[in-house]
Amino acid sequence: MATVTLRNARKSFGSVNIIKGVDLDIADGEFCVFVGPSGCGKSTLLRMIAGLEDITSGSLQIGGREMADVEPADRGVAMVFQSYALYPHMTVRENVGFGLKMTGHSKADIEKRTERAASMLQLGPLMDRKPSQLSGGQRQRVAIGRAIVREPDVFLFDEPLSNLDAALRVQMRIEIGKLHNDLKSTMIYVTHDQVEAMTMADKIVVLHGGIIEQVGSPLELYHRPRNMFVAGFIGSPKMNFIPVTVQAARDGNVMLSLPGDGRMTIPMKGDLPAAGTRLTLGCRPEHVAIGKEAAASGALQGTIRVAEYLGSETMFYASLADGTEIAVKGDGLAAQKSGDILPLSLPAAACHLFDAQSNAILNGDLTR
Amino acid sequence: MFPTPIARTAPWVQRIYKWLLPVALVLWLLPLIGIAVTSIRPSSDLAAGNYFGWPSGFNFIENYSTVFENSNIGWYILNSFKVTIPTVVGAVGLSCLTGYALAVYKFRSNLIVFFMFVAGNFVPFQILAIPVRNLTLSLGMYNTTTGLVMFHVAFQTGFCTLFMRNFIKGLPFALIESARVEGVSEWKIFWHIVMPLMRPAIAALSVLIFTFIWNDYFWATVMAQSADVRPVTAGMNELKGQWKVAWELIAAASIIAALPPVAMFFLMQKHFIAGLTLGATKG
Ligand SMILES: Nc1ncnc2c1ncn2[C@@H]1O[C@H](COP(=O)(O)OP(=O)(O)OP(=O)(O)O)[C@@H](O)[C@H]1O
Numbered sequence: 001m002a003t004v005t006l007r008n009a010r011k012s013f014g015s016v017n018i019i020k021g022v023d024l025d026i027a028d029g030e031f032c033v034f035v036g037p038s039g040c041g042k043s044t045l046l047r048m049i050a051g052l053e054d055i056t057s058g059s060l061q062i063g064g065r066e067m068a069d070v071e072p073a074d075r076g077v078a079m080v081f082q083s084y085a086l087y088p089h090m091t092v093r094e095n096v097g098f099g100l101k102m103t104g105h106s107k108a109d110i111e112k113r114t115e116r117a118a119s120m121l122q123l124g125p126l127m128d129r130k131p132s133q134l135s136g137g138q139r140q141r142v143a144i145g146r147a148i149v150r151e152p153d154v155f156l157f158d159e160p161l162s163n164l165d166a167a168l169r170v171q172m173r174i175e176i177g178k179l180h181n182d183l184k185s186t187m188i189y190v191t192h193d194q195v196e197a198m199t200m201a202d203k204i205v206v207l208h209g210g211i212i213e214q215v216g217s218p219l220e221l222y223h224r225p226r227n228m229f230v231a232g233f234i235g236s237p238k239m240n241f242i243p244v245t246v247q248a249a250r251d252g253n254v255m256l257s258l259p260g261d262g263r264m265t266i267p268m269k270g271d272l273p274a275a276g277t278r279l280t281l282g283c284r285p286e287h288v289a290i291g292k293e294a295a296a297s298g299a300l301q302g303t304i305r306v307a308e309y310l311g312s313e314t315m316f317y318a319s320l321a322d323g324t325e326i327a328v329k330g331d332g333l334a335a336q337k338s339g340d341i342l343p344l345s346l347p348a349a350a351c352h353l354f355d356a357q358s359n360a361i362l363n364g365d366l367t368r
Numbered sequence: 369m370f371p372t373p374i375a376r377t378a379p380w381v382q383r384i385y386k387w388l389l390p391v392a393l394v395l396w397l398l399p400l401i402g403i404a405v406t407s408i409r410p411s412s413d414l415a416a417g418n419y420f421g422w423p424s425g426f427n428f429i430e431n432y433s434t435v436f437e438n439s440n441i442g443w444y445i446l447n448s449f450k451v452t453i454p455t456v457v458g459a460v461g462l463s464c465l466t467g468y469a470l471a472v473y474k475f476r477s478n479l480i481v482f483f484m485f486v487a488g489n490f491v492p493f494q495i496l497a498i499p500v501r502n503l504t505l506s507l508g509m510y511n512t513t514t515g516l517v518m519f520h521v522a523f524q525t526g527f528c529t530l531f532m533r534n535f536i537k538g539l540p541f542a543l544i545e546s547a548r549v550e551g552v553s554e555w556k557i558f559w560h561i562v563m564p565l566m567r568p569a570i571a572a573l574s575v576l577i578f579t580f581i582w583n584d585y586f587w588a589t590v591m592a593q594s595a596d597v598r599p600v601t602a603g604m605n606e607l608k609g610q611w612k613v614a615w616e617l618i619a620a621a622s623i624i625a626a627l628p629p630v631a632m633f634f635l636m637q638k639h640f641i642a643g644l645t646l647g648a649t650k651g
Pocket residue numbers: 013018036037038039040041042043044045192
């Protein structure tokens with residue numbers, strides 16, 4: 001069991017800075033997920049924690065112990081690679097026990113741990129097969145089994161499910177979750193998949209260009225994004241961003257003019273922006289209201305470009321008066337079609353406001 | 369698919385192919401056929417100038433047994449094995465190590481060292497003949513099997529290193545990293561993970577090097593003089609005779625000398641072809 005702490009950790013390859021100062025605390029037993037666009041340094045950060053990449057500067061502690069000069073093997077971590085990295089010439093049993101055998105564990109001990117991992121992951125009938133005779137999901141389980149037998153303090157997963165088909169992903173996701181419940185060890189998990197991140201994580205770390213944009217629980221990130229990057233990255237389909245101008249601001253309210261002729265008022269805490277300030281308003285597709293009450297408010301109108309009828313819901317992609325594209329999630333029975341004018345309204349409680357320059361959030365905390 | 373399989377081309381192309389292929393094959397094999405036919409001619413044929421015509425008789429048993437009676441070809445073949453096998457073991461074994469180091473470890477002069485191994489292959493070995501001979505003389509290794517083996521190993525290691533390094537580079541590096549995280553020492557990673565995966569490369573390279581060294585004539589004549597040491601390629605000279613060249617015997621001896629590598633090729637054909645293409649594609 002161990003905590004993981006990064007302090008101003010940096011990594012450069014030659015003169016290229018990849019990780020540009022990361023501060024992060026991962027508590028003992030926490031399930032921490034790294035997300036971010038491709039190339040933002042998720043794998044690099046994970047490999048730094050594993051000890052496969054040196055840390056250029058800054059510090060990394062695992063279980064309170066400084067890791068700068070500690071070999072990967074002595075860090076108490078186990079890593080599951082995206083490619084699984086199973087030894088192709090060994091059977092499943094040998095694969096799982098190999099690390100233990102090479103580090104001088106007794107035969108009885110190896111057998112005991114292998115059996116336990118096998119029963120935990122239902123590998124029993126596969127033990128004498130070679131990796132080439134396994135399906136993707138089975139290989140995945142073997143890779144996890146190989147990590148489990150080492151009884152590490154920290155598990156590291158680098159996109160472990162990305163090679164699997166959708167159904168298997170759901171199943172493996174649940175299994176990894178169960179595993180976390182059983183073992184209660186710290187787990188760090190890199191993924192591209194929103195759903196994985198939202199469902200598995202205690203804590204999500206959003207990385208972008210080698211820095212952390214925000215750290216928080218899944219719902220925190222969803223409802224209280226710190227800036228436009230996080231707001232746009234978390235959630236699918238993406239949050240809508242609409243350019244607005246402040247008309248007036250007083251008594252904790254700001255009045256905004258929307259594209260077209262619409263207006264709306266949003267309650268806001270703290271310093272109010274001056275009249276005339278340009279801001280960006282963020283509202284998730286599922287929060288945009290359509291239909292009668294929207295028509296009554298008369299705030300916004302969009303022309304439907306594409307309508308996707310998914311049965312359970314309908315996705316409309318519409319453009320506003322100034323050309324801004326907006327996605328709206330309607331219910332499955334919505335009958336509007338492409339070319340129709342769609343009256344829209346934005347519930348004040350579901351709106352985020354972002355400063356157009358700094359992207360910092362000015363308002364919008366749906367968890368209040 | 370490219371190129372289009374012959375079976376799926378137009379009929380006239382297939383017909384031409386069927387005719388041309390045997391013709392090309394015979395042309396290609398003509399020298400070999402010549403040697404094979406010469407090796408069973410009676411010597412009177414050659415004296416009469418019947419080099420390429422139908423043999424006047426078939427002296428298969430006579431010619432081949434004369435080779436064994438008139439020369440120490442058995443001994444020379446043994447010499448060839450004594451040179452070839454240690455060379456194969458030495459060069460392939462060494463290059464497993466050098467190839468692994470160059471493929472897996474990042475150190476500053478990695479590329480320079482690698483290029484030196486590669487560049488060695490571009491030095492025409494003929495210009496090395498005199499320095500190498502002098503060096504072997506002063507090392508006391510002239511005219512010894514050890515000397516031949518040592519120099520063959522030295523000359524072959526460059527190519528072998530190139531081959532092995534590229535092969536290991538092609539293995540998934542995550543295997544090595546995964547073992548490192550598991551706490552497996554570097555030697556054990558080499559021995560238990562990389563070596564087993566290198567087996568096809570080792571087989572392919574061994575077959576290639578075996579044929580290279582077995583067929584070597586140049587160094588065999590430069591570095592060895594006595595019949596005690598000479599491998600079969602150089603030893604065959606003995607059959608030349610004092611006054612006239614007994615071509616039929618030389619031809620028979622050539623065929624005998626060529627048997628081990630040919631046998632090796634047919635036994636390990638799969639690996640041999642793998643060897644040629646491994647080197648070609650993993651560059
Ligand atoms: N060994 C290396 N040498 C130089 N640059 C590297 C090296 N490894 C990674 N990089 C660079 O570092 C950046 C981050 O890479 P990394 O693999 O961490 O991205 P990632 O966030 O895991 O992306 P993905 O989601 O696509 O896996 C990339 O721009 C990559 O080109």
